[in-house]
Amino acid sequence: MKNRTRATALALAASLLLGAAACGDDTDPAAATGEGGSAAELSIVGFAVPEAANKAIAEQWTATAEGEGVTFKTSYGASGDQSRAVVAGLDADYVHFSVASDVTRLVDEGLVADDWDDGPTKGIVSSSIVVFAVREGNPKGIETWDDLVQPGIEIVTPNPASSGAARWNALAAYGQVIADGGTEAEAEEYLDSFFANVVALPGSGRDATTAFLGGTGDVLMAYENEAILAHQNGEEFDYIVPDTTILIENPGAVLVEADPVAQAWLDFVLGEAGQRQLALKGFRPVIEGVEVDEVEGANDPADPFPTVERLLTVAGDFESWDALSAKFFDEADGIVTRAISASGKAG
């Protein structure tokens, strides 16, 4: 009987392992073979949000002479995980990530050319801004960054430590103080009071949205495009565009050993037609002159992307991703890391 207990324990342990293996299926590195045929296959690896837009772009592209007959293999997930999966061998021709550091990881490995960000858009494929998602009707009257740090306001933001995408939120919170003429010390103070009001730090943007929609907190630090997409999917909340916020820039790149059609695809995505599809799903176009009649789900569908009074950018206000990663997010003494840690000790 003892043996049977052992056997059951083993069986349970084995099924646990199998379960874990099944969870990893999404990022299974698929071998890069079979590209010799006449019709090319394009592997897209990206962060989760632009999936719908990419699908729409692909439909249009395959209707053009260049894209005709091209088939797609796609993999979407958390940006950092996707980037690490490509380094580990996940087949990719074109990558689309939420932060530049996920592309530079591939540059360091020699998978993406050094000059990937030399183009007219500096390697940026889609952009958005940080906004405040609030409960319907904005019962707490949250309009500005100062409103966020008032006593009793509960903030939900994805965890900047474990989610690369959440780093935009922390940068916006810090940068807006500087943009309003504050000193670095004042900006750090603001971060402290900001994180003191944080009631949940879910692991990813998706988890944060789920927690917020499940009733946690008064305000969710969100992206404009995700708020618009969520509205399109029938979710009910309002979003506020603050006077000062940061421009979120999502980079895209073609891999060194990619099929030649990948470059044509990237050019199409950066062109008017591609940017229009991204805009319809809530992203701000990265080129001038993209005409969109109406974006469903925006606060004002006819004017979906209102001009922000003071728009911070990484290049203009934070030097570069490499520099700001070390300054703000270093595991031991990054400014944001310290602010998060301090908030926990005070509580």
Next chain:
Amino acid sequence: MTAIAVVEGRSERGRRPARAGGLTRVSGLGLGLAMLWFSLLVLIPLTAVVVSAADGGWSAFWRTITNEQTAAAIRLTVGHALLVTAVNVVMGTLIAWVLVRDRFLGKRVLEVLIDIPFALPTIVAGLVLLSLYGKDSPLGVDVANTRSAVFLAFLFVTLPFVVRMVQPVLAELELDVEEAAASLGASRITTFRRIVLPSLVPAIAAGAALSFARGVSEYGSLVLLSGNLPFQTEVTSVRILSSVENDNLPGAAAVATVLLAISLVVIVALDAIQRRVARRG
């Protein structure tokens, strides 16, 4: 009054004559296959974790695990896993007892439902917990973003382990022995303590070990409800993820190594307790 498990174990051993130092061809093949399988799935990955933890050097390892926030997360995770395991040992045995010995309406249904926390993808479990025990709780119980959320999530996902371990053992216990004990004047409590419990202890210990291990490694079911607040509700898995996001693999492996070591100690301790109790019975 020897426990049945022990009697059976002995007779089984008696059936197979053990030849000192020699294995038959078939059992040799079996052992080889088992070791290969075990190495591929467990030994090699675990060694890789420990090796990459050593990559950063001793001082980096020490710095990582003594980081205040990480140490707090480890204390929270291990503490709650132990607490939940203790609860499971009592409640799991009780539930198993009810399922085996009592007859009631809906027993079959309950029997199936017990496995749900085990079968459910953890993120779905998290969603369920959030909607039941979050801000908008229909039950009026709001534990969102508190330590109770961690405790609750651990309880939820580890529930089946002890129940499922104890149940079959209990079902095969011969009632005659208990009746004999009773006819010799043993009280119900004495019968349970001296007759039933010793046979159950190996199963309870195995269930407890699984329950603890699962608790220590839990992530999915609590991310939505616990809020991942540092020093308050942040569990070790979140710290490991943070290190991974910062491309600090040695750091992530260092924390994982500490968890491995702690789990090993707990599992060995459980085994020791089980042996002692079984011998005393």
